[in-house]
Amino acid sequence: MEYLRLATLIRAYAVRMTHRGKSGHVGSSLSMADLISVLYTKILRVNPSQPDWQERDRFILSKGHAAAGVYVALAEKGFFPKDWLDTYYQDNGRLSGHISHHVPGVEFSTGSLGHGLPVAAGMAINAKRKNKNYRIFALLSDGDCNEGSTWESIMFAAQHHLDNLIAILDYNKIQALGRSKDIIDLEPLTEKLKAFHWAVKEINGHNYQQIEDALTNVPLESSKPSFIIAHTIKGKGVSFFEDTVSCHYKYANEEELEKAYNELGVKI
Amino acid sequence: MRSVFNKTLLELAKKDDRIFMVLADIGYGEIEPFAQAFPDRYFNVGVAEQNMTGIACGIAMEGNIPVTYSIANFPTLRCLEQIRNDVCYHNANVKIVIIGGGVAYGPLGISHHSTEDLAIMRALPNMVVLAPSDLAEASEATKAMIKYDGPIYYRCGYKKEPPIHEDSIDFKIGRAITVCDGTDAGVIYTGTIGYNAKLAVKELDKKGIKCRFISMHTVKPIDSEIIVKAAKETGAIITVEEHNMMGGLGGAVAEVLMDSNLTNIKCKRIALPDVNISKVGSQEWLREQYGMSPQGIADTIEKTVRQK
Numbered sequence: 001m002e003y004l005r006l007a008t009l010i011r012a013y014a015v016r017m018t019h020r021g022k023s024g025h026v027g028s029s030l031s032m033a034d035l036i037s038v039l040y041t042k043i044l045r046v047n048p049s050q051p052d053w054q055e056r057d058r059f060i061l062s063k064g065h066a067a068a069g070v071y072v073a074l075a076e077k078g079f080f081p082k083d084w085l086d087t088y089y090q091d092n093g094r095l096s097g098h099i100s101h102h103v104p105g106v107e108f109s110t111g112s113l114g115h116g117l118p119v120a121a122g123m124a125i126n127a128k129r130k131n132k133n134y135r136i137f138a139l140l141s142d143g144d145c146n147e148g149s150t151w152e153s154i155m156f157a158a159q160h161h162l163d164n165l166i167a168i169l170d171y172n173k174i175q176a177l178g179r180s181k182d183i184i185d186l187e188p189l190t191e192k193l194k195a196f197h198w199a200v201k202e203i204n205g206h207n208y209q210q211i212e213d214a215l216t217n218v219p220l221e222s223s224k225p226s227f228i229i230a231h232t233i234k235g236k237g238v239s240f241f242e243d244t245v246s247c248h249y250k251y252a253n254e255e256e257l258e259k260a261y262n263e264l265g266v267k268i
Numbered sequence: 269m270r271s272v273f274n275k276t277l278l279e280l281a282k283k284d285d286r287i288f289m290v291l292a293d294i295g296y297g298e299i300e301p302f303a304q305a306f307p308d309r310y311f312n313v314g315v316a317e318q319n320m321t322g323i324a325c326g327i328a329m330e331g332n333i334p335v336t337y338s339i340a341n342f343p344t345l346r347c348l349e350q351i352r353n354d355v356c357y358h359n360a361n362v363k364i365v366i367i368g369g370g371v372a373y374g375p376l377g378i379s380h381h382s383t384e385d386l387a388i389m390r391a392l393p394n395m396v397v398l399a400p401s402d403l404a405e406a407s408e409a410t411k412a413m414i415k416y417d418g419p420i421y422y423r424c425g426y427k428k429e430p431p432i433h434e435d436s437i438d439f440k441i442g443r444a445i446t447v448c449d450g451t452d453a454g455v456i457y458t459g460t461i462g463y464n465a466k467l468a469v470k471e472l473d474k475k476g477i478k479c480r481f482i483s484m485h486t487v488k489p490i491d492s493e494i495i496v497k498a499a500k501e502t503g504a505i506i507t508v509e510e511h512n513m514m515g516g517l518g519g520a521v522a523e524v525l526m527d528s529n530l531t532n533i534k535c536k537r538i539a540l541p542d543v544n545i546s547k548v549g550s551q552e553w554l555r556e557q558y559g560m561s562p563q564g565i566a567d568t569i570e571k572t573v574r575q576k
Contacts, residue, residue, distance in 0.1 A: 101358060107329075108329070108354075108358070109353070109357055109358065110353075111353065112349055112353055114318070115322060115349075115350065115353060115354055117322075118318065118319045118321075118322020118323055118325075118326065118350070118354075119322045119323075119325050119326040119329070119354055120326060121319075121322070121323055121326060122290075122322060122323035122324060122325060122326020122327045122328075122329070122334075123326040123327070123329060123330055124326070125311065125323065125326075125327070126326065126327045126330045126332060127330070129308045129309070130330075148318065149316075149318035149319055149322060149350070152313070152314075152316035152318055152319035153319050153322065153323070155314070155316075156313055156314070156316070156319055156323065160311075
């Protein structure tokens with residue numbers, strides 16, 4: 001139930017924050033809310049009172065436009081006061097629209113796609129060379145997988161057997177201008193990644209048990225980096241956003257905000 | 269110069285296990301000693317400059333000093349966004365080294381020229397821009413670069429650059445070196461074109477034109493003090509760089525003069541024109557084509573001084 005509680009809060013706050021900021025990308029936060037909830041509840045070894053703890057797991061949100069969702073999890077975990085959430089996208093705000101390392105608990109700033117996995121791979125190879133036990137997670141989007149730099153790092157990670165590196169794809173199959181299959185079809189993705197010598201597992205990215213099982217059992221294979229393809233629905237949890245391209249851009253109006261709260265069963 | 273850089277880096281790496289080399293399948297005949305001495309701190313990422321920079325940034329974020337390395341514009345332009353967003357925004361301790369600044373790889377063509385690098389790199393917040401001009405500067409710049417905590421762009425020469433400094437040098441990032449004094453003009457250069465400028469200054473000396481000859485090995489942060497002083501004391505500033513006319517050393521010096529209200533002096537930029545170079549030839553031949561032979565530089569300096 002803890003997973004559902006945090007995921008619901010992530011969703012409700014993401015709708016509220018983007019509503020207040022009149023900002024886009026709410027669908028991207030809703031899509032990954034269950035993944036983020038399990039990561040921050042059970043999987044990531046992080047310490048809110050010591051964000052720079054050397055032995056922490058590193059988590060990089062490569063789809064930096066979904067910052068709102070991660071900010072909620074960090075606030076809930078106690079990395080920073082919850083009232084910061086209302087400053088998202090505001091003048092002199094604490095929280096920018098794309099994820100920023102100036103926020104406690106954020107490992108790395110991203111925004112332009114294709115940056116997260118190379119940096120995560122650099123951290124992973126350093127950890128290997130220094131015999132460190134922490135893991136490095138990178139959460140990617142469909143659009144991330146269009147970028148050549150992502151595939152450069154996919155090749156690098158396999159070459160160096162980085163089994164401390166875990167890529168998670170929030171595979172909602174929608175990108176900025178439409179359905180991924182109509183723009184750059186990533187399929188057959190599992191076969192591609194296996195051909196690139198990654199260990200691959202497909203899960204339902206909204207099924208807590210499947211998420212927990214997959215992320216608890218990494219590396220999926222020793223000596224290989226792990227790629228978890230999480231099938232998700234963009235805008236998940238808010239009916240009028242679900243599986244729409246437009247939720248990459250639109251934010252909820254007053255009426256829609258109340259409707260979203262009702263659907264989620266929370267009021268902030 | 270690239271051999272001096274590699275040898276100096278190797279010596280530094282023996283004493284500092286934070287130094288990594290992350291390169292993109294370039295460096296034959298130069299990087300092997302590092303690779304053999306420190307296989308755990310050496311990565312060839314393949315022909316993938318974006319990943320090279322991202323990997324280096326990840327290594328730097330963990331407290332290390334990675335050096336990215338390739339030729340001409342490969343480690344800067346292909347991966348410019350990684351340099352901007354990953355390296356500079358995080359103030360990551362990544363050192364970006366290019367071999368063959370300017371038109372050092374002349375006959376290879378424009379794809380292998382690095383003629384916009386100073387302008388582009390110095391436009392990035394947090395970035396330090398170094399362009400050593402001879403082997404003495406190259407060695408000292410390497411040491412200073414590793415000692416400095418933060419992103420640095422290091423524009424290295426290619427080979428057999430003749431000495432400019434006759435005495436030992438005191439190399440400090442951000443502090444230019446006066447090679448010789450003079451009162452008729454301040455001639456400020458950066459990088460390996462400095463040798464041609466030196467020959468020009470020597471030639472002019474025979475004609476009674478005494479130049480203050482300054483090595484601006486650090487293009488950013490630029491040594492404003494030495495520029496202002498030279499401008500006030502000589503009344504003429506000429507910059508010399510193997511770089512596009514736009515935004516490089518000449519631009520940086522002009523910014524200093526403008527901000528200091530020193531607009532009543534004679535100024536001239538000696539640089540490459542704002543064109544895509546399609547002429548084929550060696551570095552020295554190309555320099556001559558664009559007015560940067562010793563004679564070409566001397567002529568421009570003399571003309572400028574005569575206008576005072």
